[in-house]
Amino acid sequence: MRNTHLIVAVAQSDDVDTEDAIAEVIAACEAQLGGVRPTAGLLFAAIDYDHVEILTAIQARWPGVQIIGGTSDGELASAQGYLEDSITLVVFASDTLRFSAGMATGTSEDSRATAIRAAEAAHGESDEVPAMCWITPDGLKSNMTEVLAGLQDRFGASMPVLGGTAGDHWEFERCYQFCNGEVFQDGVPVLMVYGAVDFSVGVGSGWIPVGEKMLITASEGNVVHAIDGQRAFDVFHEQFGDMVRDAFGEYPLAVYPPGDTSGEAHYLRAVYSVDEEAGTIGLGAEVPVGTSVRLCNVERTRILDGARLSIEDALSTWEGDNPDVIIIVSCAARKWLLGEHAPAEYEVLQETMAALGVSAPMIGFYSFGEIAPLGGGNQFHNETCVSVALRAA
Numbered sequence: 001m002r003n004t005h006l007i008v009a010v011a012q013s014d015d016v017d018t019e020d021a022i023a024e025v026i027a028a029c030e031a032q033l034g035g036v037r038p039t040a041g042l043l044f045a046a047i048d049y050d051h052v053e054i055l056t057a058i059q060a061r062w063p064g065v066q067i068i069g070g071t072s073d074g075e076l077a078s079a080q081g082y083l084e085d086s087i088t089l090v091v092f093a094s095d096t097l098r099f100s101a102g103m104a105t106g107t108s109e110d111s112r113a114t115a116i117r118a119a120e121a122a123h124g125e126s127d128e129v130p131a132m133c134w135i136t137p138d139g140l141k142s143n144m145t146e147v148l149a150g151l152q153d154r155f156g157a158s159m160p161v162l163g164g165t166a167g168d169h170w171e172f173e174r175c176y177q178f179c180n181g182e183v184f185q186d187g188v189p190v191l192m193v194y195g196a197v198d199f200s201v202g203v204g205s206g207w208i209p210v211g212e213k214m215l216i217t218a219s220e221g222n223v224v225h226a227i228d229g230q231r232a233f234d235v236f237h238e239q240f241g242d243m244v245r246d247a248f249g250e251y252p253l254a255v256y257p258p259g260d261t262s263g264e265a266h267y268l269r270a271v272y273s274v275d276e277e278a279g280t281i282g283l284g285a286e287v288p289v290g291t292s293v294r295l296c297n298v299e300r301t302r303i304l305d306g307a308r309l310s311i312e313d314a315l316s317t318w319e320g321d322n323p324d325v326i327i328i329v330s331c332a333a334r335k336w337l338l339g340e341h342a343p344a345e346y347e348v349l350q351e352t353m354a355a356l357g358v359s360a361p362m363i364g365f366y367s368f369g370e371i372a373p374l375g376g377g378n379q380f381h382n383e384t385c386v387s388v389a390l391r392a393a
Helices: 017-034 051-061 108-124 142-157 233-242 302-315 330-342 343-355
Strands: 008-014 040-043 064-070 075-078 082-083 087-094 098-105 131-137 161-165 175-177 182-183 187-194 197-204 207-218 223-227 253-256 267-269 271-275 280-283 290-298 325-331 362-367 370-374 375-381 385-392
Touching: 008 017, 008 325, 017 051, 017 087, 040 362, 051 064, 051 182, 064 098, 064 187, 075 087, 082 087, 082 280, 082 343, 087 098, 087 362, 098 108, 098 175, 098 182, 108 131, 108 187, 131 142, 142 375, 161 253, 161 302, 161 325, 175 187, 182 233, 182 302, 187 267, 197 302, 197 370, 207 233, 223 233, 233 271, 233 280, 233 290, 267 375, 271 362, 302 325, 302 330, 302 343, 302 385, 325 330, 325 343, 330 362, 343 362, 370 385
Parallel strands: 040 064, 131 161, 325 362
Antiparallel strands: 008 087, 040 087, 064 175, 075 082, 075 362, 098 187, 131 187, 161 370, 175 182, 197 385, 207 223, 207 290, 223 280, 253 267, 253 290, 271 280, 325 385, 370 375
């Protein structure tokens, strides 16, 4: 049964011409909306499109619609499935939910303060307590632990933060963020959601923690110097041999958040670089001294198991009618490791939904880092698939 409190339209186009592609996307959304005007949306687009033209067209058709998003490393949606170079848009029309978008730049200088300013731009003078917020920060310039800390400073740890960082097709050169009618770099777009909304989050990766838990005993920023008193590189090399030099991206750390009482919840922190001489490991974000970690191993086939676990986790506690939408944020590293099998991740997500008897439009993108609650707080994940089922209450 379609929920009249939240009408969702999902559309994709991989037409190489920006004008034709966004016209196709808008027309497809209009057909699904049935004359209802959307008030908000999420936009994901390949790096080579004219993003100003895209946003201008959206605002011209639906003036004032609250849109955030960013450039992606691949897109997926129930409209056309898995695509690598497309414009992918979801828009929302609701009589019970309110949306407000805001933006601030300057993450490369002060990610925490930038996140606070972005949240304030979205929240304004409202006395309402947000039900959640979505963010799509710069994936190359943001310190994501500081971005999340800034949002926690402003709204507390209990407000769920979801989303993913913008990317650029594994080029690591530039990425763009979107907010309403404008395109930015070095920023944090925020979409606040207000009102009664039911949602469930699932997180899965396919990487398997191995060995005993260890402690980070020396680190500076995102560089780990020592684990359990040993040089970090040596710890990895003892477990994985020379592979740590040649394929270090395949061996993330499992990080156990201190606030989790189960002791089992963990998120992944990708290894971005190794320095054998210095004995250090460079990670996708900082892991403070005293944090419990384990090494991880993976078989490529297990990456798809991670996607299955993610959607199962999101839907295992779902009750009542179908979700209004399922939003997926998966890591560009997963896409890279799957290679020609990358489209199978979308197929697994759809097959798992069908096996669970769940029907809902799906939209998502491949990011340079995923954002979702885990272990009692909002976390920045690497090499992970995040599934969010959502329905207006």
